Amino acid sequence: MxxxxxxxxxxxxxxxxxxxxxxxxxxxxxxxxxxxxxxxxAIQTESDKGFTYEKGPSTGVMSNDTVAELFAELKPYCKLERAADSVNKRYILKNAEWTPLPSGVLSGIFTPLFTWQDKLRILGEPFRKPGTNPNESLAEFVKRRMGNSFLDYAIDPFILGVYAGNPAYLVPRFALPKLYNLEQKYGSLIGGSIKMKREKAKQFPKQTKDKGNRIFSAEGGLxxxxxxxxxxxxxxxxxxxxxxxxxxxxxxxxxxxxxxxxxxxxxxxxxxxxxxxxxxxxxxxxxxxxxxxxxxxxxxVYAKVVQITVGFNEWKGFPLDAFGGLIPFKEKHDSLGVLFPSAFLKNRAPHGGALLSVFMGGVRRPEMIKKSDEELKGIVAKEICSLMGISTFKPDLFKIFRYQEAIPQYxxxxxxxxxxxxxxxxxxxxxxxxxxxxxxxxxxxxxxxxxxxxxxxxKENLEFQTKNLEPQVEAVELES
Ligand SMILES: Cc1cc2nc3c(=O)[nH]c(=O)nc-3n(C[C@H](O)[C@H](O)[C@H](O)COP(=O)(O)OP(=O)(O)OC[C@H]3O[C@@H](n4cnc5c(N)ncnc54)[C@H](O)[C@@H]3O)c2cc1C
Missing domain, CATH: 3.50.50.60 (FAD/NAD(P)-binding domain)
Structure with missing residues (x-):
């Protein structure tokens, strides 16, 4: 039965x-x-040797109200953890050096990440015409509105961090609809963001500002x-x-x-x-x-991702004062980036220690998933020593997780x-x-x-009827 x-x-x-x-x-x-x-x-938290680490996603962004609503409903069972504000700082690698991604107008003007030509170009962004090709790639979209260096040193590493993807493949209408709609609705990304904020403030004048960082996890792990x-x-x-x-x-x-x-x-x-x-x-x-x-x-298409967790009981390298560092594809490294979870989430590493999460692969380096554990360990050792300011690589925790179908590419x-x-x-x-x-x-x-x-x-939650349970196996044929 x-x-x-x-x-x-x-x-x-x-x-x-x-x-x-x-x-x-x-x-x-x-x-x-x-x-x-x-x-x-994909969500699996583990604890070992005093470290608490994620095998899959480590943090999310509270980009809609349902996240806070859900955590409120789950209060008896788990607690929302908002990341420490250090998470707002992100490093981008350029010419083998970490440079903070600009967070304001002044840092934007003086950052070495973008060319002077593109900085001037960004000033003209609000006056540029909206695109007309709905299937334009993200790379073309960004080049058209902001310039090549903005694509290479802001959007490309951002896309590696979120999609492990390639801006030349992703289409903003599907992959980043909020960005696409800013251009379509307001004609500009910069002007559109300002107008949208004003409209929201007018619509909800009494709304109290959401307290705490929008980057979230759960206390004790996801x-x-x-x-x-x-x-x-x-x-x-x-x-x-x-x-x-x-x-x-x-x-x-x-x-x-x-x-x-x-x-x-x-x-x-x-x-x-x-x-x-x-x-x-x-x-x-x-x-x-x-x-x-x-x-x-x-x-x-799904990006293949290798996620490597590295823990140190005592951290003697580069100060971990950020979300992590992302490595633009142009910099030709084997890693896509390194996250510093112990820098912005509670109780992830022993006191004075550090938990790092290195990720590799993505749609442009799918072969990385085939590397042996030894090969991957060698790559991580080299990357961490050269990029994170430590002289010898002797981690107290080292774990490799491979995902054949990690992130869909829209x-x-x-x-x-x-x-x-x-x-x-x-x-x-x-x-x-x-x-x-x-x-x-x-x-x-x-x-x-x-x-x-x-x-x-x-919707239309009809009472289930148990009569006539013979399969209706007619195959669906849709218009191509
Ligand atoms: C390595 C990695 C890092 C990520 N990092 C981030 C991040 O930092 N921030 C973020 O917001 N998101 C991140 N993501 C994305 C995020 O993890 C996912 O969007 C989310 O967890 C997916 O949830 P899901 O339930 O849709 O899919 P899944 O977690 O894949 O769950 C689908 C479930 O269906 C089951 N299933 C599949 N086929 C069958 C079948 N035939 N019968 C029965 N069961 C089946 C699977 O076993 C699985 O349990 C990351 C993803 C990966 C893989």
């Missing part, structure tokens, strides 16, 4: 967990199915957040370690089959299914969608992907496809999407 539930959520990463939290708030009957034996997806979501959503609503999941539409819902963690067959009948898995994991889950259609969805192909997803949604309104293939890659985006997915599941 199959299990019956109203909604099945596939994946217990941050998106699936947030969806589950809000489904539980709405008293909807649901089950979360996760292939791994543990929750959290796994505290995912564990709290698991707790608040009800641990009994989660089935972990399930494999070979496959979804088939039936009348009024879906039949989900797979194998339980104990090797027994699993069969669930649900009114609605929400997927939160990556694009590359969808085809196996949705065998009723034909290959040609699915290709427009699962051709999404390029021009998003247009066809979103059209296909919309067509699928029309054809199967009770199949809700979420996950990082749309709506943003950061943790705040995932939290916001998780809430939205739960709201969509609430």
């Amino acid at each position: 199959p299990l019956y539930t109203n909604t099945v959520v596939i994946g217990a990463g941050l998106t699936g967990l947030t969806t589950a939290h809000y489904l539980n708030n709405s008293k909807i009957d649901f089950l979360v199915l996760e292939q791994k034996p543990l929750i959290g997806g 796994s505290q957040l995912t564990a709290a979501l698991n707790e608040s959503a009800g641990k009994n609503n989660f089935l972990l370690g399930v494999s070979q999941l496959s979804i088939i539409p039936i009348e009024n819902g879906f039949r989900i089959s797979g194998v339980n963690s104990d090797g027994k067959d699993l069969e669930i009948v649900a009114n609605k299914v929400i997927t939160t898995v990556g694009a590359h994991q969808l085809a196996e889950l949705l065998p009723f969608v034909n290959k040609k259609t699915m290709q427009k969805v699962d051709n999404l 390029g021009a192909d998003c247009e066809a992907r979103f059209t296909t997803l919309d067509e699928l949604a029309k054809q199967y309104p009770n199949l809700i496809i979420g996950g990082n293939l749309r709506d943003g890659i950061g943790m705040a985006d995932r939290i916001q999407q998780g809430k939205k997915l739960a709201e969509e599941a609430k």
Whole structure:
């Protein structure tokens, strides 16, 4: 006999967990199915030898109100940690030297990161015409508005830090929609930011300023957040370690089959299914969608990332007074950057020690993921000694984590992907496809999407009808 539930959520990463939290708030009957034996997806905090480190993301940006709202709801289970203000300082490597990224007009004028020609060019930015190509690459967009040196020493390292990506591939309309909209709505990035701030102040005159830094984690690490979501959503609503999941539409819902963690067959009948898995994991889950259609969805490029955690009981190098240092592609280094988590998060390293996070790979250096542990250790030793002011490399903690599909790259192909997803949604309104293939890659985006997915599941929440459960296996054929 199959299990019956109203909604099945596939994946217990941050998106699936947030969806589950809000489904539980709405008293909807649901089950979360996760292939791994543990929750959290990319978010995994570990503690060892006095260090607390993240295997995946280390901090998020509170770019929407849902993050603070969620932490407030999770208060009994976990506490929001706002990063120390040192996080606002970021170093950029230029000619083998760390230079702080300018934070104001004066530092912007005198920074050696940008050429004088581009500094003058930036003054003219508000008067430049908006672009007309909606699929213009980020590199072209920035060159057109701000100049080459701004692209190489501000946007390129920023994109390496966020997307491990290539500005020549990413399309602002999809990858940085706020930036794109500033140009489209106000005609200028600088003028648009000023106007937007004024409009907000007028609209919400009494709104008190958000206190504390917008860079966030959870006290004790991000796994505290995912564990709290698991707790608040009800641990009994989660089935972990399930494999070979496959979804088939039936009348009024879906039949989900797979194998339980104990090797027994699993069969669930649900009114609605929400997927939160990556694009590359969808085809196996949705065998009723034909290959040609699915290709427009699962051709999404993911950056490969190697994240290396390095801990020192006693730190004798370069003062760690910033978020970290980013290395522009032009500087031709093997690392993309080094973050200093112990400099802005509490209790991440023993007193007087340091926790560093070095990352490598990305879309322009995918071969780095194939390097052996020994090779990677050699590279990190060289990079840290030359860039961080230490003479010998003797870390007290050294861990390597490799991600084959770390960060999705929102390029021009998003247009066809979103059209296909919309067509699928029309054809199967009770199949809700979420996950990082749309709506943003950061943790705040995932939290916001998780809430939205739960709201969509609430719509027209018809009582599940158990009659006529024969699969409707007609394959979907969409217009190309
Ligand atoms: C190395 C790395 C560093 C990052 N750094 C940052 C950062 O600093 N700041 C930031 O904001 N974001 C960062 N991100 C992005 C952020 O981690 C993600 O956006 C977020 O955690 C993704 O959550 P998710 O639930 O959408 O996906 P995931 O965490 O990938 O969760 C998806 C879940 O679905 C499960 N699943 C997949 N297929 C199936 C299946 N067939 N059946 C059942 N279960 C399945 C997976 O096992 C997984 O648990 C980073 C990501 C990586 C990989």
